[in-house]
Amino acid sequence: MQETTSTTAPSQPSRRGRLLRRLRDHQPGADRLAAGGSLRGLLLRRLRDGIIVLLLVVTVIFFLAHVVGNPALVFAPVDATDEHIAEIHRQFGLDRPVAERYWEYLVGLAQLDFGESTWQQRPAIDAVTEALPATIYLTVVGLGAAAVLGVIPGIVAGARARKPFDKASNLLSVTALSVPNFWLGLLLILLFGVQLGWLPTSGRFETASIVMPAATLGIVHGGRIFQLVRSATYEEMSKPYVTVARSKGLTEWDILRRHVVRNTGVTTATIVGWEYVRMWGGAVFAIEYVFAWPGVGLLTIDAAHRQDFFVLQASVIIAGAFVIFSNLLIDLGYQFIDRRITAS
Amino acid sequence: MSGMPLLEVEDLHVTFNTASGPVHAVDGVSFTMAPGASLGVVGESGSGKSVTARALLRLFAITDDARISGSVHFDGADLLRIDERRLRHVRGGQIGMIFQDPLTSLNPLMTVGEQIAESLRLHRGMGRSEAASEAVELLGRVGIADPERRATELPNSFSGGMRQRVMISLAIACRPRLLIADEPTTALDVTVQAEILLLLDELRRSEDMALMLITHDFGVVAATCEDVQVMYAGKLVEKASMAHLFDRANHPYTEGLLRLVPRFEDAHAGRLHPIPGQPPITGGGGSSCAFAPRCAHAFDRCRDEVPPEVAVGPQHLSACWLAAERAKDGTEAGRPWKRAQ
Numbered sequence: 001m002q003e004t005t006s007t008t009a010p011s012q013p014s015r016r017g018r019l020l021r022r023l024r025d026h027q028p029g030a031d032r033l034a035a036g037g038s039l040r041g042l043l044l045r046r047l048r049d050g051i052i053v054l055l056l057v058v059t060v061i062f063f064l065a066h067v068v069g070n071p072a073l074v075f076a077p078v079d080a081t082d083e084h085i086a087e088i089h090r091q092f093g094l095d096r097p098v099a100e101r102y103w104e105y106l107v108g109l110a111q112l113d114f115g116e117s118t119w120q121q122r123p124a125i126d127a128v129t130e131a132l133p134a135t136i137y138l139t140v141v142g143l144g145a146a147a148v149l150g151v152i153p154g155i156v157a158g159a160r161a162r163k164p165f166d167k168a169s170n171l172l173s174v175t176a177l178s179v180p181n182f183w184l185g186l187l188l189i190l191l192f193g194v195q196l197g198w199l200p201t202s203g204r205f206e207t208a209s210i211v212m213p214a215a216t217l218g219i220v221h222g223g224r225i226f227q228l229v230r231s232a233t234y235e236e237m238s239k240p241y242v243t244v245a246r247s248k249g250l251t252e253w254d255i256l257r258r259h260v261v262r263n264t265g266v267t268t269a270t271i272v273g274w275e276y277v278r279m280w281g282g283a284v285f286a287i288e289y290v291f292a293w294p295g296v297g298l299l300t301i302d303a304a305h306r307q308d309f310f311v312l313q314a315s316v317i318i319a320g321a322f323v324i325f326s327n328l329l330i331d332l333g334y335q336f337i338d339r340r341i342t343a344s
Numbered sequence: 345m346s347g348m349p350l351l352e353v354e355d356l357h358v359t360f361n362t363a364s365g366p367v368h369a370v371d372g373v374s375f376t377m378a379p380g381a382s383l384g385v386v387g388e389s390g391s392g393k394s395v396t397a398r399a400l401l402r403l404f405a406i407t408d409d410a411r412i413s414g415s416v417h418f419d420g421a422d423l424l425r426i427d428e429r430r431l432r433h434v435r436g437g438q439i440g441m442i443f444q445d446p447l448t449s450l451n452p453l454m455t456v457g458e459q460i461a462e463s464l465r466l467h468r469g470m471g472r473s474e475a476a477s478e479a480v481e482l483l484g485r486v487g488i489a490d491p492e493r494r495a496t497e498l499p500n501s502f503s504g505g506m507r508q509r510v511m512i513s514l515a516i517a518c519r520p521r522l523l524i525a526d527e528p529t530t531a532l533d534v535t536v537q538a539e540i541l542l543l544l545d546e547l548r549r550s551e552d553m554a555l556m557l558i559t560h561d562f563g564v565v566a567a568t569c570e571d572v573q574v575m576y577a578g579k580l581v582e583k584a585s586m587a588h589l590f591d592r593a594n595h596p597y598t599e600g601l602l603r604l605v606p607r608f609e610d611a612h613a614g615r616l617h618p619i620p621g622q623p624p625i626t627g628g629g630g631s632s633c634a635f636a637p638r639c640a641h642a643f644d645r646c647r648d649e650v651p652p653e654v655a656v657g658p659q660h661l662s663a664c665w666l667a668a669e670r671a672k673d674g675t676e677a678g679r680p681w682k683r684a685q
Contacts, residue, residue, distance in 0.1 A: 161406075262453050
């Protein structure tokens, strides 16, 4: 045992390896075992944590917006006098102390009142909920594409490390994840929209509109999923129980299917879940902007341009809530994958 | 050894292609085993004993990038040349294997019953329920209490010793004719070690299967094996019957290993004699005795030529330039009781 690993495994305890190990340490399963809690306890704990995080998000976005921007300037004509601007301030209540407005905002939020949009002249929450389904649709399809592109080739490459398929797919995935997402989007538009004219380039007017933005998300995030799944599979394949499975006379395919994939399942779910959260954290904004996809990302950027605090805040908070909710779903998903977790 | 041998290994070489160049882990190993025999393979870490065992079944991952040459005749067929499908039939079906670390040798997400049943269904063509009840039976045979319930549990609810019992039941599930145990007791407590060795010995006798036991511990071999061979740097340096070897160890390396077995009567004297130096990382390929740099008796010839295996007694071989001389005069470790004087 000892000697084979020392003489034959030129494996790299690389950065990726460390990341994977961290990933594993972060396994909520382990956390749960240590806490020894029940499913309900876990849900309550997660809910509490979620509320704390949301409160932080609200606070940061509120003060950031109010320190950086001033919506009065957007509404005032170019030649507006100071009095004129002060009048607009009064109109929006911007003349009152920030702390007071912050408290008022929190009280409003507690009643699910996200404030009034200065730009659209309607409740901010309406603007966000109207845009939300488009973003959910885009990210879910994008994640599906990323999972297909990342997980299956990742498993195969990891099981056949350093073979031609591994080398080729590895090169592709590194390229995919290194390319800036908006640039890749523009490239796709140029190729499939402008040159070939196969696909619509912007908006959401037909079914095929989803293809390019979702493909962009799928390629970029699939590249990263591939890397992590490949590493996890490679590491799993070098574990003694795999050699035991081989010594039983199983085929490599059965070893992969019955033993390895089951054991990397939790890691894979974590990786895919994280990528979903990452999409919300960034890619979705750039991609929606590039493809003029009418979702929360585009709305947020527009709101920022127009200094529409309440819409900006509402979309960031809703996005944050969505991320927290997705994390919770991932956690619950473990229950069904890893029996050890429920065993406690 | 008489009659048809069960296993006949000839000139086995294993080379790994690693990032830092090829590593010649096994360098021309030949030996035979009769049906029902018990053979201990002893050597330090890196001597190539585990690699030898794995090479018999070509048990390397694709990523190991191992090259194996020579021949391994088992029951008439050359395991190095038969196709994958027939080889898989031998693996688990004809040759069972147990590994060093029982804590990592079992799939953590599969019940132990399922893991045993997997083998039974594969090699003995059993159905799901038949395999499940046979698995329970096997768990009982290796001394696991309440096997019916235990079969449905995951490995993490078993202690190290119990997991090794599970591994043994898995390895013998299909009544193999040869059981290879690769350091089966190294990771276990001493008391558990003894139980496991006893179990292996009993099973060998009752199942009429041959046992190849790989270890670095002469004590383990002495308890379980009739024959023993010592490996160093990918080569066999000495072979003999166990009783014979304890009396007349010939090779200086064997002698060094025997001196390392702690003896109760020596404990108060603080008398342990480590072999100076380290084993070479890359075995074989050289034009000298690999042990020469660490050998107290080495002379010029040892550094210029590889010593051949020389018969120094009945079924006793030693690969040392001084073998004949040492056989005549006897060695210090060959007479351990002398050391006390």
